[in-house]
Amino acid sequence: MEHANRPHNATEGVAPFIFTEEALAECRTIIGRYPADHSKSAMLPLLHIAQTENKGWLSVPAMDAVAKLLQIQYIEVYEVATFYSMYNLHPMGKHVLEVCHTVPCMLRGADDVVAHIEKRLGIKPGGTTEDGLFSLKTVECLGSCGTAPMLQCGAKYHEHLTPEKVDDLIEKLRMQPERDNYTDR
Template sequence: MYKDKSEVVFSDDASALIQKIIRRYPDGRQKSALLPLLHIAQAEFGGWLSAPVMDKVAEILNIQSIEVYEVASFYSMFNLKPVGRCVIEVCRTGPCWLLGAEDIVKYLEKKLNIKEGQTTADGVFTLKTVECLASCGTAPMMQIGQTYHEHLTCEKVDEVIDHYKNNTEGTISHWSKDKIKA
């Protein structure tokens, strides 16, 4: 865990990609690179954004830290506390809720022995609910990393959880380190 931004050092690949992204924007408009830089930072530093990491992003973009915090806290795709290797995001908006998402969340809480917003003791799963994932026709659904799991039933949830529990190849998130190449 970093105490301040001076301890936060991006890998060479991440630094090169950050510079490539920043160069896409005209002078004075580098703030437009904030979202991709937050994705890179989250992938680079364990799947979540600590205050020192967000401060480092602010420094790179020459903006105020509060601007980074506001964006990171607004979007559910950014984690502001440590998460498990697999982040389960269950859609909680209308169609999913009407077709059983609430029951899926309760089932996951019982199966994983955690509440929404918590991480399993073994560090494998974090359970979140999120706003619309744009798959209303396949409700109820959840996302793990970039993979949608749709038309959920308790049986399908069991299969999905077993798959990810047994697949130990790195962190499953929106942006993985293998995407960090300039």
């Protein structure tokens, strides 16, 4: 569904994607962990790197670059990228707030956290603020049930949330120049 013809899925007129030398070196290290005839195994970690390099989402050129690096068909990358929920297939805000809303978190007040962020940022889950700074997502269990309610932003877990803690976090992120990525590159 995500890859119907939409502006962000165009292959022409979109920013081309080229791995930086540094990223390429990391990709090669990862590929080296798998048997030579099974380098496709590196797909998931490589897509994480590509996503980080591409401002937090996978454009068609970014996925194509991964396919070329692994010497596989483009479709083999597309079918994987559309399967896993950590790959964003459209542009995201600079800081993506992913609030866990599965039962153990729900029992400890996750719905209130989501409602508070919605009110604070004026967006619904799946939305991005107009200034492009924040996206809000509700996600399924992140394995932090003992420290619920919680949210993930990039690779960091923010736990034992209260409305005050959420406000502090939002203010801190507003001032933070770098993007939060899943990888620490």
